[in-house]
Amino acid sequence: MYTIYGHSYHKYSVVEIVDRLLITTGRLCRSLRKEPENVPARFSHCVAWAFAAASNFKIDVGDSLHHKYWVQKKESRRFSASQWQKVLSKRFKGSNIKAGGLYFCTTRLFEETAETLEIVSALGEIDLDDSNSEAVYLSYRGEIADLFGWLFAISDMLDIDLEATVSEYYKNGCRHQDCKGIPCTCPLEHYIDRKRVRADTMVIP
Secondary structure, three states, X not given: OHHHHOOOXXXXXXXXXXXXXXXXXXXXXXXXXXXXXXHHHHHHHXXXXXXXXXXXXXXXXXXXXXHHHOOOOHHHHHOOHHHHHHHHHHHHHHHHHHHOHXXXXXXXXHHHHHHHHHHHHHHOOOOOOOHHHHHHHHHHHHHHHHHHHHHHHHHHHHOOOHXXXXXXXXXXXXXXXXXXXXXXXXXXXHHOOOOOOOHXXXXXX
């Protein structure tokens, strides 16, 4: 993901990114109910924006998962997405199924995204070089781990591999029909209408 869009994530504020994640999560929920053929794409969109939310705050996703779920292996910081999915599946899949399965997991993802948006909207722009922002950073790192935790849970419920699904979707680079570059070379106006966050004006994905 970073190879394609890494330089572009910082064109947005973290509020805009999490807002976009909320939109794409809603679209994923709709696809699960009405458009099953679009689920891989919608799911990949959610992963892309969750990754953007981490990247904007300079958060390593693997590190956030390590601290959140306390896997007793130092190398867990360098786990692949597929390895993390297996670890979390072993720990949580049974309880997630009992709690409601796919519906429960997508609802929790939506709730976590809305909660994250509420937090970042209240905080505004954070200076990561300010020592007073360390507590905020650690709290946000925990939110990132929660987002990816529920994305892995949804992968489990759909019986798909998150890493393989997203890699396949973005294998040819940027998804914008006028770009398709690695890295993305879309002009700024392709990314976002800052006067109004609209799904049809934002490229990632």
